[in-house]
Amino acid sequence: xxxxxxxxxxxxxxxxTIAANKIMELCSExxxxxxxCQIRISEIESHLAGASLIVTTTKIKxxxxxxxxxxxSFISGIGEAQTRETIxxxxxx
Amino acid sequence: MVKEMMNVxxxxxxxxxxxxxxxxxxxxxxxxxxxxxxxxLMIGAGFxxxxxxxxxxxxxxxxxxxxxxxRFGLTLNIVDVGWQGAAPMTWASGIAAAAIxxxxxxxxxxxxxxxxxxVNIDIxxxxxxxxxxxxxxxxTGKLWAGILGIVVHAVVVxxxxxxxxxxxxxxxxxxxxxxxxxTSACMAPIxxxxxxxxxxxxxxxxxxxxxxxxHERAGIFAQPAVVGGIMGSGVGLLAGYRPDGAFSxxxxxxxxxxxxxKIVKCIMEGLMPLSESMKRILSKRFSGGRFYIAVDPSxxxxxxxxxxxxxxxxxxxxxxxxxxxxxxVLPFGDLATISFFIAITVAVHxxxxxxxxxxxxxxxxxxxxxxxxxxxxxxxxxxxxxxITGDLPVAALDQGGSPISYxxxxxxxxKNVTGFVVVGSLYLVxxxxxxxxxxxxxxxxx
Numbered sequence: 405x406x407x408x409x410x411x412x413x414x415x416x417x418x419x420x421t422i423a424a425n426k427i428m429e430l431c432s433e434x435x436x437x438x439x440x441c442q443i444r445i446s447e448i449e450s451h452l453a454g455a456s457l458i459v460t461t462t463k464i465k466x467x468x469x470x471x472x473x474x475x476x477s478f479i480s481g482i483g484e485a486q487t488r489e490t491i492x493x494x495x496x497x
Numbered sequence: 498m499v500k501e502m503m504n505v506x507x508x509x510x511x512x513x514x515x516x517x518x519x520x521x522x523x524x525x526x527x528x529x530x531x532x533x534x535x536x537x538l539m540i541g542a543g544f545x546x547x548x549x550x551x552x553x554x555x556x557x558x559x560x561x562x563x564x565x566x567x568r569f570g571l572t573l574n575i576v577d578v579g580w581q582g583a584a585p586m587t588w589a590s591g592i593a594a595a596a597i598x599x600x601x602x603x604x605x606x607x608x609x610x611x612x613x614x615x616v617n618i619d620i621x622x623x624x625x626x627x628x629x630x631x632x633x634x635x636x637t638g639k640l641w642a643g644i645l646g647i648v649v650h651a652v653v654v655x656x657x658x659x660x661x662x663x664x665x666x667x668x669x670x671x672x673x674x675x676x677x678x679x680t681s682a683c684m685a686p687i688x689x690x691x692x693x694x695x696x697x698x699x700x701x702x703x704x705x706x707x708x709x710x711x712h713e714r715a716g717i718f719a720q721p722a723v724v725g726g727i728m729g730s731g732v733g734l735l736a737g738y739r740p741d742g743a744f745s746x747x748x749x750x751x752x753x754x755x756x757x758x759k760i761v762k763c764i765m766e767g768l769m770p771l772s773e774s775m776k777r778i779l780s781k782r783f784s785g786g787r788f789y790i791a792v793d794p795s796x797x798x799x800x801x802x803x804x805x806x807x808x809x810x811x812x813x814x815x816x817x818x819x820x821x822x823x824x825x826v827l828p829f830g831d832l833a834t835i836s837f838f839i840a841i842t843v844a845v846h847x848x849x850x851x852x853x854x855x856x857x858x859x860x861x862x863x864x865x866x867x868x869x870x871x872x873x874x875x876x877x878x879x880x881x882x883x884x885i886t887g888d889l890p891v892a893a894l895d896q897g898g899s900p901i902s903y904x905x906x907x908x909x910x911x912k913n914v915t916g917f918v919v920v921g922s923l924y925l926v927x928x929x930x931x932x933x934x935x936x937x938x939x940x941x942x943x
Contacts, residue, residue: 414798414836417581417758418621421765422772445799446719462799463670480674480790481618481780 406437407456407495411475412445419461423475427459430488436495457494512544512883518594519771526774536767540588543764547585548884550760551578551891554753554829558729559889561746562827564736572825573818575872579830580679580837580895581757582884583875584621585764587628587896589882592643596627599644601775603651608783615658615675616783617791620772621765622678626650629902632874635881637909646905653901655791657682660931661841662789663938668844669797675789676797676841680864680894683901685841686927687863688856689934692845695852704851708805719808721833725754728829754833797840802848806857807836813854814861826868826892837895838864845934863920864898870913871897874906900924 409427413420424442431438441451445460452468459475471494477483516537523533555576563574578586587593600623607613617623629650634643658677666672676682696702717723729750733743780790797803814828814835831837839857846852868875872892879885896902900920907917 414795414803414834417762417795418765418793419795421762422769425766425769444721446804460799462796464799465801476671476674476796479792479796481776482673482784482790 406439408439408441408454409495410441410443410448410451410455410458410470411460412443412448412458413461414445419475419479423459423461423478426478426484426488427475427491430491431495434492434496436492438495457491459491512541512548512589514591515544515588515594516541516767519767522597523770523774526771526778528770528774532770536770538767539763540767543760543762543767544585544589544882544884546760546763547582547757548886550753550756551582551879551884552886553749554578554582555885555889555891556887557746557749558732558753558827558829559887559891561729561732561736561738564738565732568737569735571819572823573827575825575890575892576827577829577831577868577894577897578875578879578891579757579832579893580834581761582830582879582891583628583893583896584624585761586875586879586882586884587624587631588764589884590627590631590634590878592630592634592640592647593624593627595644596623596630596647597771599647600626600651603648604655605779607652607655608788613655613659614662614788615655615677615791616779616788617655617658617677618772618776618779619678619791619793620768620775622791622793625679625896625899626654628896628899629905631878632871632902633906633909635874635877636906639909642909646902649905650901654678654682658789658791660935661685663935663942664841664844665789665797667938667942668847669800671796673788673790674792674796676794677791679794680838680896680899681794681797681840681842683899684838684860684864685845686924686931687860688842688845688852689931690927691856691859692852692934693930695855705849707802707848707850719804719811719833721754721758722751724811724833725751728832732827750829757830794837794840797844798834798836800840800843802843802850802853803836803840806839806843806850806853807834809854810835810839810857810861813858814865817858817861818865821862821865824865824869826865826872826894828865828894831894835861863900863923864894866898866916867900867903867920868892868894868898870916871903871906 411420411424424440458472461475477487520533520537559576566574630643630647633646654677658675662675665675726747730743730747733746842856875893875897876890
């Protein structure tokens with residue numbers, strides 16, 4: 405089944421594009437069928453339906469009731485391997 | 498032979514120059530040929546697309562804004578294309594391709610000499626530095642002034658990275674990162690001065706309020722489509738259009754707001770392979786606790802106080818634009834991402850909304866004032882790069898309203914000297930206070 409991943413940042417352009425591409429690569433590497441939904445933080449609420457995971461490239465404090473992973477490491481390169489593993493664990497479950 | 502090749506490159510036309518350079522540079526850095534060509538073409542697609550959108554926006558909204566201004570005796574007749582318009586214009590200019598190696602060299606040199614701790618791995622935001630170079634070439638016609646402009650701006654940016662790092666690691670809890678780019682970093686020194694003054698006024702210095710839930714309730718009004726729809730319809734009605742005409746302008750402007758970032762995304766995607774190679778090379782050399790990794794300001798836009806302030810500043814910026822004497826610039830393209838201007842300001846004031854409103858108003862006032870001084874350069878830049886074709890001028894709040902670009906170019910120009918001296922010395926004072934604040938913040942953290 406296709407899994408829906410919400411990738412969000414402040415402007416929905418710069419950083420989320422990087423994170424979205426990294427998640428796409430990761431998923432094709434591990435044969436996980438995903439649908440990436442790249443939006444702004446403020447739009448998350450209206451796209452929640454059917455989402456398996458939320459990744460944001462900025463810190464959010466709000467709980468949307470969907471597993472959440474910070475994607476800041478995709479931007480900075482610090483701790484990227486760990487973020488990849490956390491995401492894999494959630495999407496494989 | 499070399500001369501002929503140079504001629505071919507110089508005559509290439511703006512929108513194909515950067516794609517060519519990116520394809521060649523990517524291949525040199527080990528990106529696969531197919532991927533490199535794809536990236537180059539995506540950049541080209543972004544340039545062509547943004548040209549179509551900006552032209553449509555300017556002819557429709559620009560015409561309506563002029564009609565509105567005539568009816569009400571206003572002067573708001575130049576549309577702000579926003580960063581989504583200004584960045585592609587800059588990237589399509591001849592100097593932008595050179596800006597990538599120039600800023601990398603400046604950064605590595607400063608790191609090597611211990612002059613900065615900021616490591617820039619972010620190729621996209623080089624456009625801010627390239628903008629200073631590009632407009633100084635437009636204003637002076639001198640290539641060396643453009644190259645020097647990029648170098649000067651780059652030095653300022655990397656020092657800004659060191660300056661703001663204590664807040665990025667502190668208030669925003671993004672340890673090891675910093676945000677030196679764009680309006681967020683270059684406007685925040687103003688917040689430091691405002692904070693210092695407020696601290697000295699008894700009574701006023703105790704005012705502190707914050708609105709936490711506002712963006713959850715009113716968040717829909719910050720959506721690009723809604724901002725575009727309201728602005729378009731509003732300006733249409735004020736211009737004396739019939740309601741159906743005003744609404745269709747609203748729909749068109751909603752389309753502009755929604756489509757612009759999607760098109761800009763093509764250019765960003767095209768720059769990614771290059772960005773990734775650079776990140777790999779630089780992070781191998783400069784990593785660990787001694788350095789700050791410089792990232793795009795949008796990492797700050799998820800903070801709830803930043804979102805709230807961004808929401809309030811949509812109408813507030815329009816209000817400032819209306820009351821500012823002789824202001825000609827109608828804020829539009831930057832409205833949905835107005836929080837870029839105040840993100841670090843929020844951290845300087847520790848989320849105190851009262852102070853954010855004061856600082857932010859000063860920041861938007863200065864931004865608007867500067868963008869009035871720079872719109873001719875921005876328009877010329879847009880024309881040279883083929884982004885705009887009509888007769889209507891354009892302005893850009895983001896980067897077109899930046900004190901750094903303005904002060905640098907003005908050193909060659911000396912127009913409106915009084916204004917320049919006022920803004921220049923005010924900014925200098927702000928910078929000094931910012932350095933003092935940054936030291937305090939740093940020692941507080943330790």
